[in-house]
Amino acid sequence: MSGAKVSVTVESKKPLEESGEEDLVGMAMKISSPDGDLVEYRVIGDHVYIRSDVETLGKAMGSPMPSVEDLPPEAGGLKDALEGKWVKFSTKEMEDLAAEGRKGGDAPAPEPTLDAKTQKKLMKALRGVVAREVELKTSDGKDGAEHVTATAPFRTLITELLGEIRPLAKDLPPGMDLPTDKELKDAPDTDVTADFTLKNGELAEVDIDLAKLAEDAAVKKLGLTLRISDGTTPTAPAGATELDLGELMGGLFAVPGTAEDGEIDVSGLDDPDFPQDEL
Structure with a gap:
């Protein structure tokens, strides 16, 4: 990995x-x-x-x-x-x-969605959590690039972010199960830092050490880097x-062993000679 x-x-x-x-x-x-x-x-x-x-x-x-x-x-x-x-x-x-x-x-029920007003309210609440819990520092880099480091207590940050999302859980798409409060208590209680690189005011790269998310990680560092650049035209x-x-x-x-009408043919399964251990 x-x-x-x-x-x-x-x-x-x-x-x-x-x-x-x-x-x-x-x-x-x-x-x-x-x-x-x-x-x-x-x-x-x-x-x-x-x-x-x-x-x-x-x-x-x-x-x-x-x-x-x-x-x-x-x-x-x-x-x-x-x-x-x-x-x-x-x-x-x-x-x-x-x-x-x-x-x-029956026709499938429409997937839950967040209306525009609720989305704006949620984003305002999430920004408030980030502003409150994340410490930002800026510095100049090479070729006019700007570096921003964001440091936050991981358990506190993720707990508060999910606390804002949880009341809207019923309106989230299927399969987006949120972790419980009990599970969040197992999250590492440590500061995590992400390093953002901006060029000409646009995000170009993000670096984070994933090993910090596991207090007993076998490796000292596991870097994850996200780079954003001009793409190439997808072709067939x-x-x-x-x-x-x-x-x-x-x-x-x-x-x-299916029958012509599409039902599974189970005739013979009660035969004493049928290999039950292979069923």
Whole structure:
């Protein structure tokens, strides 16, 4: 993890600070390790493109990934994916399959959202916490750059920030579970410093030592650096194999032993000769 690098490029029809999701026309993300690129992912127009170095990815994760020989004949384009080639699928096809799966059921409830007035109120409260708990110092750097160091007691800062967010928890998107007060008591009670570099008034780099977030860390320092710079235009890779999502869902992920009407056929499971330990 200490040698990992994540690169993200986003292209929009508008300046990023004014952009919504509908304004994005391209996105690319690449995760690399000292041993090479692990995964690359691009969204261009109506297609998603993916490739990965399966062997290197398995090494980084500490567990082997499936090989081409492990796949059934109907796997199709997944074989190219396991061989490190570019594959792609249609976002519209994925949406159509999801909509088809919802047919006959209740319409999904709209996701919780914070209204604009509540967002402004929350941001004002969070700024107040930062102004109260974070100590800022500035200094000049090379080539006209400005350095700002922000130091704060980690446990106090995170507890107060979450204290402002907690009353709005019911309006947050699904899956955003906030830590409990009991869990926050286990957060390190130490000062943490982030170093910000500004060039021409714009944020260019942020550095923070993650080892400070664990009082009993095995390493003395684990630096995390975020750099912001001009991106490159995301482009669609040539020769990507098209994945048939319907075929994958109907073939590769089908449950063995299913009846024609789609229900799982469990006949014979009560047979005394059935290998129950393998069920």
